[in-house]
Amino acid sequence: MPMSVYAFVRGLSAIAFAPAVGMYIDTGNRLQVVRVSIVFQRIVVAASCAIFYILLNGLPADSPAGLGLLLLATLFACIEKLCSIMNLVSVEKDWVVVVAEKDPEALRVINAQMRRIDLLCKLLGPLFIALIDGYSSEVAIVVNFAMNAASVVVEYFVITRVYWEVPELQSFAGQMVTYLLSAGYSSVQIGFARTLSVVFEVLATWIAPWLMGRIGVVRAGLWLSTSQVITLAAGFAVFWVFEDKSLLSASGLVVGTILSRLGLRGFDLCIQLIVQEDVEAESRGAFSSVEAALQNAFELLSYASTILFYRPNEFQWPSLLSVAAVTAASVAYTIYVYRRRGHLLHLEFLTGLLKTKKAKQEEHDRGIRRITSSCDV
DSSP, rough: HHHHHHHHHHHHHHHHHHHHHHHHHSBBHHHHHHHHHHHHHHHHHHHHHHHHHHHHHHTTTTTHHHHHHHHHHHHHHHHHHHHHHHHHHHHIIIIIIHHHHHHHHHHHHHHHHHHHOOOOOHHHHHHHHHHHHOHHHHHHHHHHHHHHHHHHHHHHHHHHHHHHHHHSSSSSHHHHHHHHHHTTOOHHHHHHHHHHHHHHHHHHHHHHHHHHHHOOHHHHHHHHHHHHHHHHHHHHHHHTTTTTTTHHHHHHHHHHHHHHHHHHHHHHHHHHHHHHHHGGGGGGGHHHHHHHHHHHHHHHHHHHHHHOOOOOGGTTTHHHHHHHHHHHHHHHHHHHHHHHOOSOOOHHHHHHHHHHHHHHHHHHHHHHHHHHHHOOO
C-alpha cells in the first residue's frame, strides 16, 4: 500500500503539470529543454539515493526527520517524473522526426532502435542493481548514485553533439510483484518472468517494423492492439477460473501479461509513428504532453485500484480494470482505423477468396460428375 500511495502522488504530479511541460517544450529552445530534463532528472535521483542511504543507516522512517526525508524523496520523485516526460516527448516525438528528415523508413528504424535500447536498459539496469543489492543495499545505493552522477555528463554532451550535427534541430520548437510474492512466487521466479517479459518487448522492436512494412502502420497497429487484448484476456480468464489455485491462477496471469508485451510495445511503436507523421511540428509537444497526461491518468487509476483493493485476494478487481482499460483503448483505436480507412477488413479480398473456393468446388464437382458418367457408360 505505501508503494501505491507513493506512485499515486508521482502520477498525480504528471497529470497536473504535463500541460505546462508541453508548453515549455513547444516554446523553449530544443537543446535547452533536453538539457534541463537530463540535469534535473539526474540531480533528483542522486539526491534520492542520498536520502535512502541516510534512512538505511539508522534514521527511523517514522521519526520527524525520517518522515521529512520521505516527503522530500516523494517530491523528488514527482520532479523526476516530469523531467522524464519532458525528455521522452522532446526526443522521441520531436527530435527523432527532425533527424529522420521525413523519411518514413528511417523513422521506423530509429524508433525501433531507440525502443530496443530503452528496453535493454530497463532489463540490464534493474538486474545489475538487484545483483549488487543482494550483496549490500548500501553499495547498491552508492553505485546508483555514482551512475547518475557520471551519466549526466555523458548525456549532456552527447545530446549537444546530436543537436549541432543536425541543423534542423537548431530552432524553437510494483503492484503485481507484491501479488505474485503473496501467491507463492519467489524473487528469482519473478525476476525470470520480468526478464522474459522484456525479451518479448525487445522482440516487438523487430516484429513491429517488419509488420508495418508489410501492411502499413495503421493496420499493423490494429493487429498488434488486438493481439494484446486477446493474450491479456486469455491470461485473465485463467486467473479468474482457477482463482482457488493461487499459483496456477497467478501463472496464467503472468503468461498472458508476458505474451501481451509483444502487442503492447509493437502497438506503441505504431502509435508513435502515427503521431510523428500526422501531428504538426508546432503542436507536437502539446499533443504528446496531453497524451502523456492521459497515460498517467490511467496509471493513476491503477494505483488507486490497488489502494482500494489492497488485499492479495482482491487482486482480481484491479486486474479486471486493467484488462477493461486495455480493451477500451483497443476499441477506440479500432474506431479510429474505421474512420480513417472506411473499413476494417478487405471484404473484396475475402469475397474473391470465397468465390475462388466456390469455383474450385464447382470444378471439383464437375470432375466427379464426368468420372461418374464415364463409369456409367
